[in-house]
Amino acid sequence: MTAHLNPAVAAASHGYRRLLARRVGLLAGIGIALVAAVLLDLSTGSSGMTLGALVDGLLHPQNLAVTDRVIIWNVRLPYALMAVLVGAALSLAGAEMQAILNNPLASPFTLGVSSAAALGASLIIVFPVSSALLSRDSIVALSAFVFACGSMFLLHGMSRLRGAGVETLVLFGIALVFSCNALVALLQLLATEDVLQQLVFWSLGSVARANWDKLSILAVVLALILPFSLHASSRMTLLRMGEDRAQSFGVDVRRLRFFSLLRISLLSATAVAFVGTIGFIGLVGPHIARILIGEDQRFLFPASALVGALLLSLSSVVSKIIMPGVIVPVGIVTALVGVPIFVALVFKRGRQL
Amino acid sequence: MSAQGLVISHAQVTYGRRVVIADASLPELQPGTLTALIGPNGAGKSTLLRGLAGLERLQGTVSLQDRQLTTMSVSERARLITYMPQHLPPGLGLSVIESVMAALRVGGSGGDYLEQAYAALQRIGIEHLADRMLNALSGGQRQLVSLGQLIARRPSVMLLDEPTSALDLSYQLRVMECVRDMVRQHQLIAVIVMHDISLAARYADTIAVLRDGRIMGFGAAEDVLTPQLFADVYGVKARVERCSQQTLQVLVDCPV
Numbered sequence: 001m002t003a004h005l006n007p008a009v010a011a012a013s014h015g016y017r018r019l020l021a022r023r024v025g026l027l028a029g030i031g032i033a034l035v036a037a038v039l040l041d042l043s044t045g046s047s048g049m050t051l052g053a054l055v056d057g058l059l060h061p062q063n064l065a066v067t068d069r070v071i072i073w074n075v076r077l078p079y080a081l082m083a084v085l086v087g088a089a090l091s092l093a094g095a096e097m098q099a100i101l102n103n104p105l106a107s108p109f110t111l112g113v114s115s116a117a118a119l120g121a122s123l124i125i126v127f128p129v130s131s132a133l134l135s136r137d138s139i140v141a142l143s144a145f146v147f148a149c150g151s152m153f154l155l156h157g158m159s160r161l162r163g164a165g166v167e168t169l170v171l172f173g174i175a176l177v178f179s180c181n182a183l184v185a186l187l188q189l190l191a192t193e194d195v196l197q198q199l200v201f202w203s204l205g206s207v208a209r210a211n212w213d214k215l216s217i218l219a220v221v222l223a224l225i226l227p228f229s230l231h232a233s234s235r236m237t238l239l240r241m242g243e244d245r246a247q248s249f250g251v252d253v254r255r256l257r258f259f260s261l262l263r264i265s266l267l268s269a270t271a272v273a274f275v276g277t278i279g280f281i282g283l284v285g286p287h288i289a290r291i292l293i294g295e296d297q298r299f300l301f302p303a304s305a306l307v308g309a310l311l312l313s314l315s316s317v318v319s320k321i322i323m324p325g326v327i328v329p330v331g332i333v334t335a336l337v338g339v340p341i342f343v344a345l346v347f348k349r350g351r352q353l
Numbered sequence: 354m355s356a357q358g359l360v361i362s363h364a365q366v367t368y369g370r371r372v373v374i375a376d377a378s379l380p381e382l383q384p385g386t387l388t389a390l391i392g393p394n395g396a397g398k399s400t401l402l403r404g405l406a407g408l409e410r411l412q413g414t415v416s417l418q419d420r421q422l423t424t425m426s427v428s429e430r431a432r433l434i435t436y437m438p439q440h441l442p443p444g445l446g447l448s449v450i451e452s453v454m455a456a457l458r459v460g461g462s463g464g465d466y467l468e469q470a471y472a473a474l475q476r477i478g479i480e481h482l483a484d485r486m487l488n489a490l491s492g493g494q495r496q497l498v499s500l501g502q503l504i505a506r507r508p509s510v511m512l513l514d515e516p517t518s519a520l521d522l523s524y525q526l527r528v529m530e531c532v533r534d535m536v537r538q539h540q541l542i543a544v545i546v547m548h549d550i551s552l553a554a555r556y557a558d559t560i561a562v563l564r565d566g567r568i569m570g571f572g573a574a575e576d577v578l579t580p581q582l583f584a585d586v587y588g589v590k591a592r593v594e595r596c597s598q599q600t601l602q603v604l605v606d607c608p609v
Contacts, residue, residue, distance in 0.1 A: 241441060241442065245502075247407070250459060250460035252427060295447045
């Protein structure tokens, strides 16, 4: 019997290993594309620096003239890395959100988490709170985080209600977007001219407000969260096959959702707090990753992060070249590119149903 | 006397805040037997099953191998009892073998999951589908994969909620044959919610009838399925005829 079984298992093992190899290969491929996109992003700009000079400047900063050093180390590199980290954070948050809400249209942007974060940030910008311990930027980020968490738990509560289907949740998310936007508009009305400028600037997502402090905080948040996401990924895969199935197989779905919501809030709120509202990366990133990699969340989570980073990197390149001499806020680019993709996804889903 | 099987005595199951099953008792369900739960829509069949699976609040004396289900840890219960919802969602980008391995990876007993998953597919006779993607399978094939996930976990009890609904006739028979073989070979206890009474009569060792959350009958098909039962439970006038040793046919004349 065993002698019979082994060649068959070996064949199954071969098929499975081929699938795994394909997935690892795809992850590596996306990683390489990301490196290329980052180099392209670094070499794009109004100063006309060549790629060779740029790489040389990165490797040997001491050889650079002061202006070039400032351009590379204070502008291009932080912007490019911010695009990578924010893209990864938003897309990972979107992937987790789609898994725990079992809803392919879920993302921090479409379900109002970004809008709630923007409301939190706007409140502090209009009504500043001073603290001896925290800088103003940190308080703005903290407020954005608290509001993002609040909106996530509201969504979580809604998804727990019996009879709340995918449509209800999406509608509730849209309602949240409109409510938050209305409140932000009210704050804009109350704000002085100076504050209004800050609010508008804040609401247009842009990597141009990157600095090394923000980069390190976001990098730490991502580095802390990714292992926990990966740890939960097997249970998430089971959850994708149905909540009842997962629960009867011993997954504590409530706990899984709760901790995932914390991770999503932390990721999306930190990203939004630092660069403002950047839409659609959290929606489109996981979808592209899913098409490439499949539904095994152990691969999907890292793939989503990489695809998100790649998309925002490319958007950052586009934001520099569409209007010569002007860096268009990258949030505008992602929204413009994201809308047609979003519509295409909705139609594709409609056909599947 | 020790009980090897599943004992349900004065069980109460609450769905949300509503008590759906107020007081249900069944004779001990023995290992190696298949019990069909039948009854009209809203009778509480699925709720009773979900209560046993730990998905709804269960109270009363419900024990498996002399151990109380209500006080068992989630992981221990999940190891002994598996539950199969009606459908595996379509459109999942997972290979068949991967999906079975995913079922083993959470709360599995360790060892080589690939080998265990493949063995489960072999037992069901769908090992040729191992590398196919779930979103490329038919509904019937997906249901067999779903069964594979349960089998791979080597449970003592299988709870299946309408496993044959939305399947064509050949897959209905194939799924039920498969379940019955598993039950016999591995001495499992299977409780299956079914709407097709002829199919239930063909495959179940015992039939439990539910209406309004109460057990209206329990026993072998020929003893339970009587014209009186159809009148009482379903409100229809029906005759039951034996076609062969294995099959009973229910002939519905008209509503009462």
